Amino acid sequence: MLTRTLLLQMAQNRSLETFARKNSLAARLARRFIAGETLEEIVTPVRMLNQAGMTVTLNYLGESLTSAKDMERMVITYLDLMSLIRREQLKASISLKLTSLGLDMDPKLAQQNLEHLVEVALPDIFIRIDMEGSAYTQTTLDIFYTILKKRPEYRNHLGVVIQAYLYRSEADIEELIRLKARVRLCKGAYKEPPSIAFQKPDDIRANYLKLMQRLLLEGNYPALATHDLQLINAAKLFANEHNISKDRFEFQMLYGVRRPLQQQIAKEGYNIRIYTPFGDHWYPYTMRRLAERPANLWFALQSIVRK
Ligand SMILES: Cc1cc2nc3c(=O)[nH]c(=O)nc-3n(C[C@H](O)[C@H](O)[C@H](O)COP(=O)(O)OP(=O)(O)OC[C@H]3O[C@@H](n4cnc5c(N)ncnc54)[C@H](O)[C@@H]3O)c2cc1C
Structure with a gap:
C-alpha cells in the first residue's frame, strides 16, 4: 500500500520526477492539481x-x-x-x-x-x-x-x-x-x-x-x-x-x-x-497533494481510466 511517507519520499526523488515527466499517465494524473x-x-x-x-x-x-x-x-x-x-x-x-x-x-x-x-x-x-x-x-x-x-x-x-x-x-x-x-x-x-x-x-x-x-x-x-x-x-x-x-x-x-x-x-x-x-515542474507538488490524501491517487486513476 502506498503510504503518506512513501509518497512524500517519492516527491523528492529526482529520477522518479524525470520518469514521471515523460509518462503521459502521470502527467494526466497531475492535471487534477x-x-x-x-x-x-x-x-x-x-x-x-x-x-x-x-x-x-x-x-x-x-x-x-x-x-x-x-x-x-x-x-x-x-x-x-x-x-x-x-x-x-x-x-x-x-x-x-x-x-x-x-x-x-x-x-x-x-x-x-x-x-x-x-x-x-x-x-x-x-x-x-x-x-x-x-x-x-x-x-x-x-x-x-x-x-x-x-x-x-x-x-x-x-x-x-x-x-x-x-x-x-x-x-x-x-x-x-x-x-x-x-x-x-x-x-x-x-x-x-x-x-x-x-x-x-x-x-x-x-x-x-x-x-x-x-x-x-x-x-x-x-x-x-x-x-x-x-x-x-x-x-x-x-x-x-x-x-x-x-x-x-x-x-x-x-x-x-x-x-x-x-x-x-x-x-x-x-x-x-x-x-x-501551473508549470512543468508539477511532480513534487502533485506528490505532496497525493500524500495528504493517498486515496486521491485511486480516484484520479479511476477518472483517467473512465475517460
Ligand atoms: C490556498 C492555500 C494556500 C496555502 N499556502 C501555504 C503556504 O504558503 N505555506 C504552507 O506551509 N502551507 C500552505 N498551505 C497548505 C496548508 O498549510 C496545509 O498543509 C493544507 O491546506 C492541508 O491542511 P487543511 O487545513 O486543508 O486541513 P487537513 O486537516 O489537511 O484537511 C482537512 C480535510 O480536507 C481534506 N483534504 C486535505 N487535503 C486534501 C487533498 N489533497 N485531497 C482531498 N482532500 C483533502 C482532508 O481529507 C480532510 O478531510 C496552503 C493551503 C491552501 C489551501
Whole structure:
C-alpha cells in the first residue's frame, strides 16, 4: 500500500520526477492539481473557476532555485503572467515563494526581484508571498516588513502567510494586525520539530481557530486557507455572530481539492479563491497533494481510466 511517507519520499526523488515527466499517465494524473504546463493552458481552467464565482491565485511551480538562469526564467514568467491576467481579464492574483526569486542565493536579490514584481503588479494585481519551511520564516517576514516600511501603500497589494502550527505565529499575527497587513492563515505544510511547532492535528486546529478569530476581528481582509470543514464552519459562525460581513474576508482552497465544497462556499456568497499552480515542474507538488490524501491517487486513476 502506498503510504503518506512513501509518497512524500517519492516527491523528492529526482529520477522518479524525470520518469514521471515523460509518462503521459502521470502527467494526466497531475492535471487534477495543476491548471496547465504553459501560460496558454491556464486560461480556460481559470476562466471556468471565475465563471463559477471563484477568484484564483496563480503560482508558477518551482522552489529552492539556486541558478541565476532558473530565477530569471521565474521572474520573466511572472511578468508574462501579469500581462496574461490583464489581457484575458482574469480575476486572479499571484502567489510566489521567495526561494523561487533567489532567497537561497541572496535575500537582497529576492527582495529586489519581489519589489520589481510588485511595481509591475500595481495597482490591480495582488501578490502573496507563500510561507516556506521554518528556516525561512524570519527572513520572509523581514523582507515583507522592510518593503512595507518603505512603501506603506503596498499594504493592500502585497501579503504574507502565517502557519498555525508554529508557536511563534500568535505573536506574528499581532504584529501583522498592528501593521494592517494582509495575511493568509494556513495550518502549515512542512515537517517542523516539536520544539517550534504543534504536532497533534487537534492542537494545530485549536491554534488555527484562535488566530483565525483574531484575524476576523482585527485583520485586513484575511484569507482563511483550509479544507477543514470544522474550521470553515467555525469561521462562518464566528463571522455571523460578530457581524463581520462576507466581503471582509475570503476562504482559500487548492485547485482540485474538495471541489464540491469550493462550489458550495461560492454559492453561499462567500469570497473564495483557488490556489492554482501551473508549470512543468508539477511532480513534487502533485506528490505532496497525493500524500495528504493517498486515496486521491485511486480516484484520479479511476477518472483517467473512465475517460
Ligand atoms: C490556498 C492555500 C494556500 C496555502 N499556502 C501555504 C503556504 O504558503 N505555506 C504552507 O506551509 N502551507 C500552505 N498551505 C497548505 C496548508 O498549510 C496545509 O498543509 C493544507 O491546506 C492541508 O491542511 P487543511 O487545513 O486543508 O486541513 P487537513 O486537516 O489537511 O484537511 C482537512 C480535510 O480536507 C481534506 N483534504 C486535505 N487535503 C486534501 C487533498 N489533497 N485531497 C482531498 N482532500 C483533502 C482532508 O481529507 C480532510 O478531510 C496552503 C493551503 C491552501 C489551501
